[in-house]
Amino acid sequence: MTDENSKSKMDNRNYLEKLFKCAYFMIRKKWALTENFEDFVRFVGQVGCQEIQRYLENDPKITYLSSKSVSDILKALSDAVEEKELESLRNAPYFALLADESTDEANRTQFALLALWPSEGKFEGRYLGLINVKKTDAQSLLEAIQQFFLAKDLDFEKVRFTAFDGTNTMSGEISGLQRRVRHISPHCLYINCRNHRLALCLKHLMPTYSSLKDVDSVLLSLWKLFEHSLRRLTMFQDLQEMYGMKSYALVKAVSTRWLSHEKACSRVIDRYGTIIDILDEIYDEKKQPEVYGIRFCLTQQNTVAMMMLLCDVLKPLSHLSVYLQGEYVNFTHIGTHVRHATDTLHDIIQKLQGPQIDPELKFSKIQEFF
Missing domain, CATH: 1.10.10 (Arc Repressor Mutant, subunit A)
Incomplete structure (x- = not known):
């Protein structure tokens, strides 16, 4: 038995x-x-x-x-x-804390925590968790982190680096979250998220340049038109295949993440003729004003020219952003990458000001479209 x-x-x-x-x-x-x-x-x-x-x-x-x-x-x-990851983090002599606040689809405010620490000769980067918060002031966010660390048995004084976005709540030097963290861990260094600053450039420029507003609006409207209708998306993909092209979906452009506009604009320019044709086909079915408005905006020379210009200008900046977000960034090489991006942008300006626009630039296609 x-x-x-x-x-x-x-x-x-x-x-x-x-x-x-x-x-x-x-x-x-x-x-x-x-x-x-x-x-x-x-x-x-x-x-x-x-x-x-x-x-x-x-x-x-x-x-x-x-x-x-x-x-x-x-x-x-x-x-x-x-538990395995936390045990490694607890044994580390120090670690970096990365945090960001966002709102989900249910309109709940959430606070994401990530950590980076040395382990066995290399650095481990892991997502720690998501905290539901009711208040987003600096003191409330600090208390949320403290409670989270207490529950996970993590030593707050081991935080040697913090990386947050550039809002006053997070990066304020007097009463921001980064300052309050230094009250607990005095040796902690704060690093402002450079990618967040890059991402907000377009948002700050929009009030000055109306064509940027038009591009942002039409990109979002076009994406929603196909994203919220499987039938329309299928029609768009079928038309691409009929024209002998690889079937692609449109890319969502987010105004507060302006580097997303590079891929979104490139996709529209690469499939421009197909997009106009499918908009005509959709409009002929029900004569919807929304579809007509999107098509009208896409046939304006200034709007399309701005899309092409963004494709050329944002490309080197996207490469720089990807490098800065890499898992293992060599800080001694950052200056070289920044100079390369700057030189590339100056080179684009010279090519645009020449007697003939360089055919390598997307902007050179403007004469083909109009």
């Missing part, structure tokens, strides 16, 4: 081990776990995993494949992975 119980426990343990491995595999592949876990486990058993198949055949009622069991497995995996 004892041998049978031992064998039953061993079979159960082996089966659960396989379930955890299946769940971990699906998570790494970013597959939907709750809906697909049972089908995937049964498939693995059918194609040759004897431990799974034997267990399911011997005890078909207790399979640990219910939605509750899947949630428990997911929670156990999450706790195990988190």
Whole structure:
């Protein structure tokens, strides 16, 4: 009887081990776990995993494949992975704290925390968690971080670097969050997020240049037109394939993240003729004023010219931004990359002012369009 119980426990343990491995595999592949876990486990058993198949055949009622069991497995995996990362962070002599506040689709204010710390000769960067906050003043955000650190058993005094965005709440030198952090960890250095400053440039320029407003408005309206209608998106993709082009979707442009305009503008310019044709086809169906308005804006020379100009100007800045966001940035090379971006921009100005526009620039296509 004892041998049978031992064998039953061993079979159960082996089966659960396989379930955890299946769940971990699906998570790494970013597959939907709750809906697909049972089908995937049964498939693995059918194609040759004897431990799974034997267990399911011997005890078909207790399979640990219910939605509750899947949630428990997911929670156990999450706790195990988190504890491993936190233990490494607790043992680090110091770490950098990165934080940013945003609002989700349910209009809830959330505060995301990330950390970067040295471990075994290299730096580990990990997402720590998301905090739901009711107030977004500096003191409330500091208290939220303190409570989070207390729950995770993290030493606040080990924070040696902080990186936040450029708002007064975060970066204020007198009462901002970065200043309040230094009251707890006096040796902490604050780094203002340069990418956030870059990203806000377009937003500050829009009141001065009306053509920038027009570009931002038409890009967003065009993206919404296809994003919120599967039928329209399918029509657009089918038309691209009919013209012998690779099927692409439009890119969303966000005014507070102006570097996104480079990809959005490039996509519109590269598929300009197709976009005009599909707008004509959509408008002919129901004569919607919104569609007519988008098409009208896209046929204005100033608007299209600004799109082309943004494609050329934002490209070197996007490369610089990607470098600054890299996992392992060599600070001794930052000056070189900044100078290269600056030189490239000056070179673009010279090419635009020449007697003939360089054909390598997107702006050179303006004469083909009009």
